[in-house]
Amino acid sequence: MARISEYFNLGKTQSELDFVDVFTDRDIRLFIDPYAVSLLPGKWSQDAHGLLMTFFQKVIDSIRSNRAPDARELLSHLSEPEETRLGMTREGSDGAGVGPAQAAAIYQALAKSSAVKHGFLNALEECELMIPGVGQDKISDLSTNIIRSKLIEYTNEQCLLHDIPTQNVAAGAVFSQDSHTWEGVYADLPIVNGASLLMVPKAIVRFRSLYDHQQYYRQFVLNYLRAEALSAGSSLVRALKNGKRVVYKKDLQAEFPCSKEFLFEFSQKRPEVLEDYRESLKRLHAKGQKSLLSTEDQAEVAAALRQSLRNIPVGTDAATQYHRLMIGVVEMVFYPQLIRPVKEREIHQGRKRIDIVMENAASEGIFLRLPNVRRVPCAYVAIECKNYSSDVANPELDQLAGRFSFQKGKVGFLCCRNINNRELFLERCRDTFRDDRGLIVLLDDQVVDELLSLIERHRRDDLDARISELVNQVCLA
Numbered sequence: 001m002a003r004i005s006e007y008f009n010l011g012k013t014q015s016e017l018d019f020v021d022v023f024t025d026r027d028i029r030l031f032i033d034p035y036a037v038s039l040l041p042g043k044w045s046q047d048a049h050g051l052l053m054t055f056f057q058k059v060i061d062s063i064r065s066n067r068a069p070d071a072r073e074l075l076s077h078l079s080e081p082e083e084t085r086l087g088m089t090r091e092g093s094d095g096a097g098v099g100p101a102q103a104a105a106i107y108q109a110l111a112k113s114s115a116v117k118h119g120f121l122n123a124l125e126e127c128e129l130m131i132p133g134v135g136q137d138k139i140s141d142l143s144t145n146i147i148r149s150k151l152i153e154y155t156n157e158q159c160l161l162h163d164i165p166t167q168n169v170a171a172g173a174v175f176s177q178d179s180h181t182w183e184g185v186y187a188d189l190p191i192v193n194g195a196s197l198l199m200v201p202k203a204i205v206r207f208r209s210l211y212d213h214q215q216y217y218r219q220f221v222l223n224y225l226r227a228e229a230l231s232a233g234s235s236l237v238r239a240l241k242n243g244k245r246v247v248y249k250k251d252l253q254a255e256f257p258c259s260k261e262f263l264f265e266f267s268q269k270r271p272e273v274l275e276d277y278r279e280s281l282k283r284l285h286a287k288g289q290k291s292l293l294s295t296e297d298q299a300e301v302a303a304a305l306r307q308s309l310r311n312i313p314v315g316t317d318a319a320t321q322y323h324r325l326m327i328g329v330v331e332m333v334f335y336p337q338l339i340r341p342v343k344e345r346e347i348h349q350g351r352k353r354i355d356i357v358m359e360n361a362a363s364e365g366i367f368l369r370l371p372n373v374r375r376v377p378c379a380y381v382a383i384e385c386k387n388y389s390s391d392v393a394n395p396e397l398d399q400l401a402g403r404f405s406f407q408k409g410k411v412g413f414l415c416c417r418n419i420n421n422r423e424l425f426l427e428r429c430r431d432t433f434r435d436d437r438g439l440i441v442l443l444d445d446q447v448v449d450e451l452l453s454l455i456e457r458h459r460r461d462d463l464d465a466r467i468s469e470l471v472n473q474v475c476l477a
Contacts, residue, residue, distance in 0.1 A: 028085060030087075416444050
């Protein structure tokens, strides 16, 4: 059961990769969660969210306007997305997903739904709460089809980042945001065992989707009904010997059995409960992002990266080796605050290049405070790698600062090996910041070793404080 990283000899663990490191020969039980997509702030995620919302609204509007052929046409192009190797575990990735029969069944479920008829659903993910027969597996497969164009784009970026070979192949139908139609496309995709592969960002997958009708029923609906029964003194209230009045959950479940039709009727009458549930999911989102997708030992991975860094010689001959290692290091250290690393992105009409650019997806911590508190724009964060034997100096700082822009961001990390005169370098960074030319933070071997050491010692939660200290050395001095 080889994984993609092994198939392409990447020499990286899941912690060092932005995409889900799936198996080559079977599906892995993970699901694309459209709600997770909607909460990520970057352009890629928001473009993907726009596709999901446009498609879903188009289908719902067609059904509510009695334009069944239009709705059927939109749903007819959905196919089982075997290219991602995600979903219910199926040997050979040939199980029952969203095919023509399933697409027809989804149409019937939506067309019969009172929630759809009343315009009560806000987004695709809410189908899990109120549409019978539509669960997280089908929602994940639907989402994959709808955002296929963005997954192709992401796959191209990751293949460039990791030097993975691709072939131009038929990539299926993609949904057009402009024409609201499906268009067949060819794309450059990696080939694994004779079949194309679509890579998926690990930031948008979950072991279980955040929207969960059982959780909504047990933790929100039943709790509300219990309080309501106690307040009204209903027949469900029991008096204990000590005089305390209680309502047992089993009695509530017998009186109000869980079904998606019931959840719709309840939510329609008491929309504040559904809104409370939605707000609770927003609070859970950041915690869900931090979950790791593999059972690998983070401490062991961090220790191995520290040793690998020590083993790489300085100088131009080892520049590529150093660059590849640092791609994994920054992914491990900065995720989930920074995601979607892109290699040597061209900017200003291609005149300048940046080694690595990462998208700011922070919902807490220093990368959220920088734009919101310090007013330093950082929608994207630039990361340059210099495997020099001598100190980096003003030319390297000027080079990185010259690549900043208000739209893309004015924060960057300069990765280098050793600094003999650290205070002089920091003073140059301070000058750059004071001149409003951007915030540049030093990541030399000493600092990188410190950050990885925190992970090795099971102190990942301390990373943000240490990175904040590095920022403050420049901003507050």
